[in-house]
Amino acid sequence: MTDQNKQDIENGNTLPTGSPDKDSSGQKVNPDLTFSQRKTGLRPGDIYVRKNQPYRSLFRGMRGHLVATPQSYAPVNRLAKGLRMLKTVFIGRPLFSREEVHERLSKTKALAVFGSDAISSSTYATEASLVVLMVAGNNALNVSFFIALGIAVLLSVVAFSYRQIIHAYPQGGGAYNVSQQNLGQMAGLFAGAALLIDYVMTVAVSIAAGSLAVTSALAVSGHGGWVFPASSFLNLNVILSLVFIGLITLGNLRGVRESGSIFSIPTYLFIIGLTAMLVVGIIRVFTNTLTPATTPPALPIAQPLTLWLVLRAFSAGSVAMSGTEAISNGVPAFKRPESKNAATTLTVMALLLAVFFVGVSFLSTRMSLVPGDQSIVSQVALAIFGHNAFYYIFQFATMGILVVAANTAYAGFPRLASVLAQDNFMPHSFLHRGDRLAFSTGIIFLGGLSAFLLIAFRGNVNSLIHLYAIGVFLAFSMSNTSMVVHWWRSKGEGWKTSLAINAVGAILTTGVLLVVAITKFAFGAWIVIVLVPAIVPLFLLVRAHYNRVGEQLRLIPSNIPPSTIKQFVVVPIDDVNYASLRAMSFARTICKDIVVLHIATDTDRVGKVQQKMKTYAPDLELVVVESPLRSIVPPLLTYVNALHKQHSGTFISIVLPEFITAHWWERFLHNRTAEQLTDAFKKHPDVAVILVPYRLQK
């Protein structure tokens, strides 16, 4: 737009008005939505061109490059308006891409955002191994303390090896990236599949454990009547879990993602609470004043305490380590120096987790607590704090950190899915950023899957946990193995030490992976063991499709298709009336080869239709096809196919009128020919069904 034009427009209403030149006034459709009008001025020979942008509230810009304003996204009809309003209430107003905020996290906040998943594992890991040991009687439960110690050692090795990854991949070293770069594409896809499953499990287990914290507190407060029988389809745990999932999903669609401040509160409340509990607990152990709130029940000895049982308990407890990898994925979100801060945070996180897990296991075995309707942590807290406000605050904090832990997966899953979609391994819809710049598809998908799992497993943490850990340790094992290859290839400064650390990590985590896979196999882990290798071919299938499509669509300059196509138009009519005449007018506009087709189910009417065609559309050829079996669509299909076979290079457009009825129910009063034809030719490469709307008045 030139300056002169601009001035013209601005001065538009002060122009000396002459007679508007009608031929060139706004009669033309202007694709760039401008409006121009020639006016002759008062002085002979003067010509003014009036220009305007009548739609500038919807589209800014001119000359072929417009920018949609927020108004242009406004819903058109009432239903859409209602939906948009609901969306605004729950999700918030749509955000411009440039409004994205990139918050850099301090170590304190990062511990809350990335560490909550790992730290919160201490609330269910002890219980997970106790449940396995129970079958061997009360005394067997003591083994859990030693299992916790063993896992703490394992954790320190894994944490060390992840520190290596953080320094080597400051851009964020998810298992998918690291494996793909060092072990090849297939390894990357296995790691990706394992991680996706792991994220879903994190949500399901954390949410179920969070709900258990609430229902445990309800049971203690004597409101246990609320707790539906655990066997029932929708017990209170499931309902609470679904509510939590709904809230987290909505929150993430809103785009809370990594808003560190919100997540710090429950995380630190829990850290303080659990620390206080451990300190008080250990003091009371030494003063010999620690007793359980209710005497634990005597367990029948159903099995001897075999090595198999201990290994199973170890596998169950190893879920404590889930979430250890989260920090390594999120290095770029840390304040500078990113890697150093991330490594420090990782150390603190591992330390806290180890202390908490061992501590809870120690106190629990000391009191010989037995898992039951109430969670073990709840039993410990009740014994230490007593039945008072402290206990309830602690349960609330437990619930809080578990919900925050689930949120970690909500940051991870959609981001990983978008990376896989970017690489063509997942549907491209996972790339789409919704109104609030979040990867909506991934968020909704994750919410749906984990809700399904929670319902299928009736919200039971101890059943769900059997599916957990496999994915975690697969990712651990692959990341560490990748790092061994990485150091071997790079041979940078101190590569031998680094390689050694990661090699130890790789061997230990692979070993645990095997133990976990074998011991948990029959209890549900087989699902994951089947799923991971089943997902990888799906990834490949999706990519093969996108590659094939890309190849087929990519233009080769030497092979440019003709700029027009041969066309033939068929206008099926039932009668000659305003609607069918409109369809014929449309047909005349788009093509000169037209046949009007009357499928006659009633031969008595044929003459009348022929007569009317002679009167009202004498220029068009009418073909009558009698249908002695009375149906309309099959002979029409066959006719069009025969036409097409006559000359397969011709494109056939079927133009038929479609009524727009004033009321929804009126649609049932008309035949469904249009829908049936559209369906029938949906897969024909050279036939288009064009519905020319005809509005029926009220």
Add this chain to the structure above:
Amino acid sequence: MTDQNKQDIENGNTLPTGSPDKDSSGQKVNPDLTFSQRKTGLRPGDIYVRKNQPYRSLFRGMRGHLVATPQSYAPVNRLAKGLRMLKTVFIGRPLFSREEVHERLSKTKALAVFGSDAISSSTYATEASLVVLMVAGNNALNVSFFIALGIAVLLSVVAFSYRQIIHAYPQGGGAYNVSQQNLGQMAGLFAGAALLIDYVMTVAVSIAAGSLAVTSALAVSGHGGWVFPASSFLNLNVILSLVFIGLITLGNLRGVRESGSIFSIPTYLFIIGLTAMLVVGIIRVFTNTLTPATTPPALPIAQPLTLWLVLRAFSAGSVAMSGTEAISNGVPAFKRPESKNAATTLTVMALLLAVFFVGVSFLSTRMSLVPGDQSIVSQVALAIFGHNAFYYIFQFATMGILVVAANTAYAGFPRLASVLAQDNFMPHSFLHRGDRLAFSTGIIFLGGLSAFLLIAFRGNVNSLIHLYAIGVFLAFSMSNTSMVVHWWRSKGEGWKTSLAINAVGAILTTGVLLVVAITKFAFGAWIVIVLVPAIVPLFLLVRAHYNRVGEQLRLIPSNIPPSTIKQFVVVPIDDVNYASLRAMSFARTICKDIVVLHIATDTDRVGKVQQKMKTYAPDLELVVVESPLRSIVPPLLTYVNALHKQHSGTFISIVLPEFITAHWWERFLHNRTAEQLTDAFKKHPDVAVILVPYRLQK
């Protein structure tokens, strides 16, 4: 086609071959599916025109008037083929309209076809009044005999008045026709609504009673364990009933309708069986050897035997008269002389019904039988025949006639619905004759409704029967009143006697209608009393729609729309590739005013798209609309609406490529823009969305 042409074609392969004139050879699409080729002969100047009809196996005829052969109805894809095969197995091969058989019925056959509904009522009518009387104790049951006598008298009056209708309306005098002609349209519609409801009730009640005949026999034979508790949602009665309805519906879709021979067997088996039972029963009454098979239970007297109770029992028993009108509807189906034969058949039918009903009531009260799990007729038969083959044959015949009775409604409902549809009061789909020339829509609709009723009322005859009789007597009353008007207007020979008979009929049936409506109101009849007046406005609404549409579409020679329309084409593209180039080629073919629209969610790609457009489609104008909120459809909608507002006389076609994927699941890998646009513009009178198919290879 001239004889010369024919000879040319026949001699085609013996033609002296010259060089084919390529310009006019089969390159053109011939709408009448002929093929012509010019060839120069060997002698200079010779020109042969080769003509052929390559598709003559699909369409016979030429020059604009083709007739579809059965092959042209062949299904195209595998799914359609499977459906067609299933249909052929269950329904049979499609029939040509000319294959319709018009069987004229002898009196014997007509009694089976039209009389079964009325005669079969005797199997449940006695029980219906006994159930009401039960509350007043065992002695009150005796009243039912006198009620039966009263209804028999009423029946004779109604039969007499229907004989009049038969003579006055030999073309078939349904209540709808007769009322409409004599009392006006609204009266006709009320009668029509009542009849439609009545047909549904006939099916439901007859089928439920037929199932009860089977379950009664099962209970007697000691296989009563099969009988689920009557209160359960799907008891054996309901399951049996649904099976019967399914079979009758299929049979009618096949077109059994009035095949008299099939229906004669169960009807006459029942007539003989019941006659035998009455004769033996009465002999045994006189020899004092008649005793019930099991001693009837003593009933507590919950209520005194009031007049109200007697009236209620009378109303309940009056269902016996349902079906009396059937013969008057079907007069044209009788052999000549139609009216006389029909009248005779009516008399025989009424006589049989009266004797059967009174007879069963007499025997039942004589033995003081009490309704229970077993039907009354079954109890009577068991007492008379004893527990032997005769009893089971009789029960089987009872089931048989009841199923045939339901079939009567399957002839009536679709025919009445088609008449109403012809008069624009019901959707025109009720006019469509399916593969076997039956009114498929009406048949399926009737089957669905009665199945719904049977499930809702748990297959219980005595609950369903409360909804019955209202419709019957409304039709009786209206027909008779109409006839009074008819005689008064026509004043033909002997009109005074005729008028008197119909007047008595009108008064009696109207009286009974009131009694039935009042006494049954609270027990479910209110549903019908609400429904009939609720259906009439629906009829009017439907007709108003059809009239409005007809008026809007009817061509007025002085107001013929222009033969072409102004068009503007928008081609939304995501990228320039083979698919979008094909859409652009299509657009060029149909219009010269085109804008190619790129909704840019990623501004980095804009330059590339612009560059490609310059290379591959420099003749087309590209408009880029940036979408800073990332969604594609809303700004596209707004843009098209703005274009249309610029000049509301212009029709806008949105041409966009649509992928035809090789596998169904691949659709999920592409966006749904096409579907969303089609949906969004479904109601826009001046926008068509044209999907240009682009087939993706495997």
